[in-house]
Amino acid sequence: MSIQVILTSDNHLDPGAMQYGPRRYERKEDFVRSFDAVIDYALKNRPDLFLVSGDLFDNIQPRNPTRARTMDQFRMLHEKGVRVFLVSGHHDTPKSVEQGSSPISVYGNSRYVTFFQDFSKLTSMVLTINGKEVQVAGISFNPVLPWGSDPLQDTKLTPHCDINIFMLHYSIEGFSGYGQFEPLVRASSLPKDFQLVAAGHLHRHQRSKVGMTQVIYPGSTERVNFSEETEDKGFLWLELDKNGINDEAFIKTPARTLKTVELKLPKEGSVDRFVKEALSQLEDPKIVLRYKLMGAVSTKQLSTYRRSDILSSTQGKFFAVIPDEDGLEIVASKKITALPRTTPLEELRRYFKEQMEKVTGDEDRKILVEALRLCERRLQEAGAW
Numbered sequence: 001m002s003i004q005v006i007l008t009s010d011n012h013l014d015p016g017a018m019q020y021g022p023r024r025y026e027r028k029e030d031f032v033r034s035f036d037a038v039i040d041y042a043l044k045n046r047p048d049l050f051l052v053s054g055d056l057f058d059n060i061q062p063r064n065p066t067r068a069r070t071m072d073q074f075r076m077l078h079e080k081g082v083r084v085f086l087v088s089g090h091h092d093t094p095k096s097v098e099q100g101s102s103p104i105s106v107y108g109n110s111r112y113v114t115f116f117q118d119f120s121k122l123t124s125m126v127l128t129i130n131g132k133e134v135q136v137a138g139i140s141f142n143p144v145l146p147w148g149s150d151p152l153q154d155t156k157l158t159p160h161c162d163i164n165i166f167m168l169h170y171s172i173e174g175f176s177g178y179g180q181f182e183p184l185v186r187a188s189s190l191p192k193d194f195q196l197v198a199a200g201h202l203h204r205h206q207r208s209k210v211g212m213t214q215v216i217y218p219g220s221t222e223r224v225n226f227s228e229e230t231e232d233k234g235f236l237w238l239e240l241d242k243n244g245i246n247d248e249a250f251i252k253t254p255a256r257t258l259k260t261v262e263l264k265l266p267k268e269g270s271v272d273r274f275v276k277e278a279l280s281q282l283e284d285p286k287i288v289l290r291y292k293l294m295g296a297v298s299t300k301q302l303s304t305y306r307r308s309d310i311l312s313s314t315q316g317k318f319f320a321v322i323p324d325e326d327g328l329e330i331v332a333s334k335k336i337t338a339l340p341r342t343t344p345l346e347e348l349r350r351y352f353k354e355q356m357e358k359v360t361g362d363e364d365r366k367i368l369v370e371a372l373r374l375c376e377r378r379l380q381e382a383g384a385w
Contacts, residue, residue, distance in 0.1 A: 001130045002246060003163060006042050008235040009053035009200030010220035011035045012091065013070065014062035020320050027256075027320070031058075032066065034221040034253035038235045039073045041251060042082055047237070048129045050082050053200030053218070054089025054141060054169025057103050067103065074112040083127065084113035088140040089169035089200055093119065095143045102140070116140060116167065122155055132242075135160065138167035141201075145183040152189035159193045162242050166191055169200040172215060177202035190215065195240050204231050205250060214245050221253045226290055226322075229258040256319065257287040262327075265295040271305035276313055283317040294327040302330060344379055348372070 013031050017024040042050050077084055088102045108115030116123040116138030124137035137157055145151055151170055171178045172185045190197055192211030205219035218236045223229060233255035239247040263278050265271060275291065282289060307323055314321045352372040359365055
């Protein structure tokens, strides 16, 4: 007899989305809509377990409407007999005592879900499903671990039930994504004889096998940035028995399309006109478009580029347009020499020296000397040199 599991992670509810300006609240709704798809699927199909492997929220202080909506969703799952388990991740784990507790803790206190809040040691629960003993264990993200450390190096978790599941939110050795400047779980530290390691943090859906254990990242449910524009977004439906995963399906969510276009600038002509004509061929009011300007331009030609005019002209033609000018090389007619090394006090004295050279009366010069003295004192008090 198998059990049914929904696995999701990195939902990032209530992101800042400030780069979307007046449409930021619509962009926030994209993340809600994608998570709603997971909840709706669970309410319809009623899995035994609903697992959230971290970063349910994008920050530790999500807005109250998002908190309340999520509470209602977990309550509905609880009333349908779906057992919900969560760990916190990079984004929804507080970094200090002053920041308080994770926003997920309120759901654990509601008893609609089980929240493995401890990040210093593993926590587990044993339950009986369809006559099988099932162990669900988890550990939340530890924000104070140094780079390169292994969060599981001093832990040992042994399978002692018919079906054993372990939840965590870290980069794991052997998976593509993060890992260079953060803690990294070594493959040797993972439990070898579990039926499932449900992992979060990496936003691309991927999997691997360590010993007899299937390690799975479901990926994020919404595209968070342009590095994810070619990735499908969704969650997993899994069927587990004592031999492991015997059936699975990746269910896509209605994630918003992000698209990048590279625009190689011509050697002459209006940059504004060129960009507007190029973007007019790509109009789609549902997508977020990033245009990357590439190539060398003169300062004269660059004067024909007005970002605000371009963004204004695209309103209503795209959900949003994000400019990227990092690929531009500005060719100056004259070689630009570096400014001499200076300090705030030196610049202040240089300015007053120029002013003193312009005055002729002793009284005016005395006023400037006194002004210089007061300004120097204020700057030195502020730490200037």
